[in-house]
Amino acid sequence: MYSFLDRLRNSVARFMYGRYGIDQLGWATLAVEMGLTIVSSFVRVRAVWMVLRLLALALTFILVYRMFSRNMAKRRAENAWFLRWWTPLRTGFRDARYRRADKAHKYVRCECGAWCRVPRNVGKVELICPKCNAKKIVKT
Ligand SMILES: [Zn+2]
Numbered sequence: 846m847y848s849f850l851d852r853l854r855n856s857v858a859r860f861m862y863g864r865y866g867i868d869q870l871g872w873a874t875l876a877v878e879m880g881l882t883i884v885s886s887f888v889r890v891r892a893v894w895m896v897l898r899l900l901a902l903a904l905t906f907i908l909v910y911r912m913f914s915r916n917m918a919k920r921r922a923e924n925a926w927f928l929r930w931w932t933p934l935r936t937g938f939r940d941a942r943y944r945r946a947d948k949a950h951k952y953v954r955c956e957c958g959a960w961c962r963v964p965r966n967v968g969k970v971e972l973i974c975p976k977c978n979a980k981k982i983v984k985t
Pocket residue numbers: 955956957958959974975976977978979
């Protein structure tokens with residue numbers, strides 16, 4: 846026997862067939878939308894509150910539009926564009942957390958942007974950057 850829930854699930858599946866659904870950009874849109882909603886609940890200035898609510902509404906609209914879109918190629922391109930700057934950002938956060946947690950080493954940033962790792966408490970050492978070979982005296 847067909848229950849109501851089965852029927853509902855089937856009709857949702859039929860409706861979503863051939864539609865894009867949710868991707869990383871969609872989850873990010875949802876997260877920002879929820880963040881804006883939470884922030885707006887603390888805002889007492891009416892104009893600022895309105896702007897935040899409007900932004901959240903616009904993001905909800907974009908999210909729903911992208912989920913139900915049939916233009917897969919375009920939606921995938923948008924997601925790829927998003928991941929192009931989001932992935933290095935996420936890696937950067939993760940690496941920074943790792944460096945902070947590592948108490949046995951000191952991390953020195955070279956002019957070329959590379960991070961050099963030296964053990965702590967070994968006195969003065971000459972550091973040679975593995976990337977650009979620049980030398981630097983570092984107190985550990
Ligand atoms: Zn360097």
